[in-house]
Amino acid sequence: MSKMTVRIVVLGAALAAGLVGTTAEIDEHPQSTAEHFLRELYELRSGTATFERVQDLARRYAGRSVGTCTRENCRFDIVVSNKSSYRLGLARLKEFWATLRVEGDHLVRIDFGLVCFPSHIEEYPLGTGVSVSDQFCFPCFEGQRPFMAKQNGVDPGHPWQIVVELTGNSTPEQRRAAYALDLGCLRELGGCPSPDKTAPAIWREIENRMLH
Secondary structure, eight states: OOHHHHHHHHHHHHHHHHHHHHHHHHHHHHHHHHHHHHHHHHHOOTTTSBHHHHHHHHHHTTOEEOSSOOSSEEEEEEEEEOHHHHHTTSBOOEEEEEEEEEETTEEEEEEEEEEEOOSSTTTOTTOEEEEEEEESOSSSSTTOOSEEEEEESSSTTSOSEEEEEEOTTSOHHHHHHHHOOOOGGGTOOBSOOOHHHHSHHHHHHHHHHHHO
């Protein structure tokens, strides 16, 4: 075997090993991390989770505080994305994100969701996806409903975004539905998932309301 042939074989083996490692990261890491994170978010309770618990959660998922952060007032932002596959040109950029707000040493609000960014800004300027707001207060403002779920888009049957608002008066079933997101798209290659597939339980609630 010539030296050139040996070099080609060695290079091929190295590339294959690199691709195996990349595939494992693309297929497993973003989805599994986001799913674990979502389960921990569900276990938090606004009004009872302390600053220390929220800070520990943010630290474990590579979150960061925004601005001045104290027990009396702090905001933590956390993002899990499929950047590896996006940078390789294999998938649209998708992010599972969360913002945790602490006031008076306790968690008062959780905002989270999944967003898939468009390839062209003209498509959907805000991207497609699902966003959920989970607040401890009720009513937080005049006229607020205990629970709200709606879709945004031109075609009612094919939403661009699904928006959910939970409050202290939302039912346990409504809270479970809002947190029951399918995050499989974080490891899937290609384009954006349909928001109704990402939040199937909430979409059924919206569909039932549209039919009546």
